[in-house]
Amino acid sequence: MDLRLSPVSTPLPTRTGMVQRPSASAIADAKGPGFSTALKGALAEVSAAQNESTRLQNEVQMENPNVSLEETMVAIQKAQIGFQATLHVRNRMVQAYSDIMNMQV
Template structure:
């Protein structure tokens, strides 16, 4: 998975010399679209890895001489690691949502 994030908004120097970001409606839309697209891309990569591993498994079972057992096992491990990482992210997001919902106002 390759997640690259771009800067959200330009920085503006303040009187104290500190850099302050100026939030705008366009940057918040870009930020939500960026996270959404990054999440969808990551899920698509995990799904593709699982599909690739399944296809390689079928090819090994059909005794295709062009597909090696080692290549298949590596693809299965990559798919498994990607799925576990996805589950950890999902669990963290659900926990964060629960924590926010349980906050007293």
């Protein structure tokens, strides 16, 4: 899972000394994937690992000699770890959202 995000350029001070924030289009035009793209990619990888794990389980149950039990168990563990990591990220995001919604303005 590669979750590298490209840095957004820092805003430069204007003549008045105030910092000018980059526009939404300037941020959207920044090179590299954003958070949503990275999250979608990570979810797709977890889903693919789960699908591969299920496929290998079915092959072992049908006694396919080309698929080993060890390979299947490793795939199951990879899928389980990926799912647990995804669950933790989701819980953190929900907690952050509820913290922001509970802030007094």
